[in-house]
């Protein structure tokens with residue numbers, strides 16, 4: 001990582017109240033592994049050091065806003081792609097145990113290999129679709145948190161994520177700007193699935209200033225057994 005990019009990483013982290021000096025070598029290694037992975041499998045659209053550091057690393061760390069990811073928790077990362085937000089979060093929160101999930105096996109293989117190279121024992125990736133995994137007793141209503149970034153609109157996320165959560169668990173959804181229409185649909189879907197939207201926090205991405213919203217949904221009752229619907233249906237026919 002160039003000194004300029006490293007400076008941006010520290011600046012972005014400092015805006016979030018984080019000091020990354022102890023883990024800067026790990027973030028440097030993650031950058032290299034991602035660039036190598038990109039050259040082989042075209043994993044993410046972001047290619048420059050600056051974009052990867054600000055729009056993947058710092059952006060992923062914004063999930064820590066609000067203090068919902070502290071202590072020892074079992075966390076699913078729904079639709080992790082090349083490992084975001086899991087990998088940056090796992091580097092700075094060794095007490096959290098992450099299960100990054102993705103339907104694309106090559107991405108899950110990359111996340112597993114990368115976590116191993118970084119010595120992250122708190123990351124155990126799983127390949128599969130949320131609709132199918134949440135029908136399995138080892139995944140249904142077993143987790144304290146679901147984190148998600150850039151996967152789907154709020155009502156779809158509610159159907160895919162809430163079945164993973166135990167009662168009292170939280171969905172931490174990191175989104176761009178959020179319309180009132182999407183929020184209303186998400187609130188209705190959460191109610192149908194045993195949850196409720198408890199926080200909506202607009203904020204700006206450190207350094208770049210892009211608009212972001214952190215949406216928190218709390219699981220309050222068991223999700224009805226008919227949810228989630230079969231693979232693909234939550235996306236094709238959102239509940240609300």
Ligand code: SAM
Pocket residue numbers: 078079080081082083084085101102103104107128129130131148149150151160
């Ligand atoms: N979260 C990552 C990030 O922020 O860079 C990746 C975002 S990417 C746009 C969305 C990912 O979600 C894709 O890798 C896709 O395979 C995965 N995905 C979408 N629907 C899914 C589902 N129902 N179950 C599991 N993975 C899903």
